[in-house]
Amino acid sequence: MRWMLAGCWGLVLISLSVADNKKLQIRQKPRFYGVTVNTNVPIYCSSSRQDNSTVQWFKANKIGDEQTPLLTLIDDNINFQNHGFMQKAYLYITKIQMRHSGVYYCMVNETQGPGTEVNVFRPVAMEKALYRSNVKDGLIVFQGFLLAVFIAALFLRKQKLWERRDSEYEEPETDHIYEGLAIETCGGGLYEELSVYAQAEGAEAPWE
Incomplete structure (x- = not known):
């Protein structure tokens, strides 16, 4: 019986140590804002642990850029509100301006949240x-x-x-084409003389 109780207590201690070592999870809501100037913007941050955590806020121009702590920025439009044991924190930007565009991150006990992107437009x-x-x-x-x-x-x-x-093109004259050409004429009948020249010498006529 004693061994069973000791085993149960051991399991309880192991489960508690695992719970303590569980990775801290940070949530931010909303993940994106698209607003016009002079709008009030709240950003919500919460942690998965039930203890009084220290919350810090950072800002970057865009995702992947260098982050700047908001406490170092002197801006009357940015206010913080932490809720201690409720593990909740709020970032309020009142009458937001164009300079407030960027990505806001909350950090709880050295663990950073996913970030909230804020885009500000002029109406x-x-x-x-x-x-x-x-x-x-x-x-x-x-x-x-x-x-x-x-x-x-x-x-x-x-x-x-x-x-x-087309207007500048001149057709060649045809009157001078046959100039200088002389047609020789033979005396006597033309057809008779042709028949004489056409018959070979010494050849007998077919009717002879």
Whole structure:
């Protein structure tokens, strides 16, 4: 019986040591913000351990860049709020500005969270957006018109060059082609003399 109790206590101690050595897990919510200026932004951070942990906040311009502790940045828009034994911490950015864009990390007992990316945009009025869109469309149409005019002018110029070449071309005169040529005529009947020359000497006629 004693050995059984000792074994049970040993298992309990082992489980407690494993739980203590379990890796600390950090969660951040949300993972991304896309907001306009003058918006209030809260970032939530929590740890998996039930103890009073020390929370630190860092900021980087983008993922992979060097991180700067927020305590070293003098900014009245950034406030911290820790909840001690509840293992929760909040980072509040009030009336956020363009300079606050970046990635925010919370660190609990030397373990860093996954980070929260914050992108800040300037608000754009709908009237200005429509005006810019119409201006871009007008420029595209105007560029297309200029391109069509240029192509038409190029074809017209080539056509004029072809017509000019055709007008400058002179056909050769045909009157002088046969000048200097003399046709020899033989006296007597032409067909009779040809028959004489066509028959070989010494050959007998087929009817002889």
